[in-house]
Amino acid sequence: MPGIMDIKRKIKSVQNTQKITKAMKMVSAARMRKAEEAMNDARAYANKIYELCCNMAEKVDSESHPFLAQKAEVKNICLAIITSDKGLCGAFNSNVLKKTTAFIKEHEGKNIKFVMVGKKGNDAFGKRGYEVLEKYITFGGRITYEEAGEIGDKLVDYYLNEEVDEIYTIHNEFKSTSVQVGKVTKVLPLAFEAPEVAAADGAVDYIYEPKADVLLKEIMPRYINFTVFFAVLESIAGEHGARMIAMDNASRNAGDLVRKLELQFNKARQAAITTEILDIVNGAEALNG
Template identity: 40%
Template sequence: MPRAHLPREKPNREQKMAVGNIKTIRTKIRSIGNIKKITRAMEMVSAAKLRKVQERLMAVRPYASKIAEFLTGLAGRVQNLDFPLFKARENVKRIGVVLVMGEKGLCGSFNSNMLRFFNDFQKKHPQPLDLTAIGKKTVDTARKIPLTPVDSYVALKTDVTFGEIQGWTNKLIASFIEGKVDEVWVLYTEYVNAVTFRPRAVKFLPVQTEKKEGGKEEGSGDYEFEPDPAQILATLIPRYVQTTFHRLLLESMSSEHAARMNAMHNATDNAKDLVTSLTLIYNKARQASITKELLDIVGGAEALKG
């Protein structure tokens, strides 16, 4: 005797939507999981680059501080200080600005904060400016402002050499001495620690000598100089300018890598949370789908009995 079979019902619209939703959620979970792997890898790469630049920064900082102190002490011993890089101009008609931003994106608000800081700087200094753009994002931003840089460097490497630094600073020094600009400012991001970094503007030229209270220059200890302080000062000033510029670049590069590391860490955490949330939704949808199928089977069996 042939066995009776329950006619197979076609899936209704709700069942199709449920299956479709499950597939969509599964695809999203897979996609977000892949993104999480990428952001995690980028976080690790940024952390490695940060350590490398940070080591160089920690080595340069004390040297730059000591050379600045020594320069100030020497300047206090030279009578009638007559060096072009020390001479402040009363009427500042044009300024040179070195804007240091990032080489790449995906570093949170690092570049946007620097751009906002640059806009505020322009409001405080309405004079015409000659822009030197350092970093690919700086060059891209200058095109949008629009502002044509007089000079630009887009390949800011982690292992930037002192020879490259010397080439850049020589151009800035020449621009100042020749009277093309009356001041040179560097806008960069100061590195405090892995989670704290802030935009800064430092007057790069003319060279500033700090004084203690009472008018005595800092660092002017009891030394005997051979040759005389003026000759040493003539050699020391360019080295001071180069070292300071090198430090400022390392500060900014450290800040960029730290900002990207933090941004990728946050992105990885957000991806984990999203995968957890979607997995919960997927399990509930899957459970509801299975429950509905079981109810349909039970209902069909009851219909056969009847």
């Protein structure tokens, strides 16, 4: 059995760790609220620009537009992997890494290239011999639309220069504070599904100036940039939610461990007291004898 002082040091160490996990939980809770607000504010714009692009895509020849034309043969695929820069967030990053591994197996024989958004994804796949086109690992859990636009512009350039035939993003979709689900989204070439419209209203018909095909060339890069931006916002909100839950569980586990160590400490102290009493009694009997 460990000595009393050893157990006392362990209790102190676990209590110090518990203070850190509780503080990290509070920080993550505050950051998650801000990240969730930013994500919800962006959702309306994301839905509207998607609806607008769907409408314009129906009015142009998809085969003649570089963003809509489906490739006859796909050889090179680019994966934009969105993970966190830091750990201590449970299974948050492993969800994305598992989705990525499954995607690679499903597309065996294709040349997979990566754009890394987040340090953890780069650590996992950057050292396995895959070609990494770009690295964005310094956001630190924050991103602006301009920064996301740089990523989107790079993806568009790689696609238009025919360095890749398809582009996908893999990130955690924010469902709730405790639920983040790995999601694979095809970015290019775009394949829109017509938005649901109430039968009484009929199909939405816009009047475009200039023509839809000209406007589409201007809108598409913005749509792609905002798709990347919204995916990163979802990932950031999910990261803070996952870290908050992980730190709450760690604090609870630390509390349980402290209680077990305190029980062990009390037993050791009682055993030491009993031993001392026996030594005193035996010494007294020896003197009397």
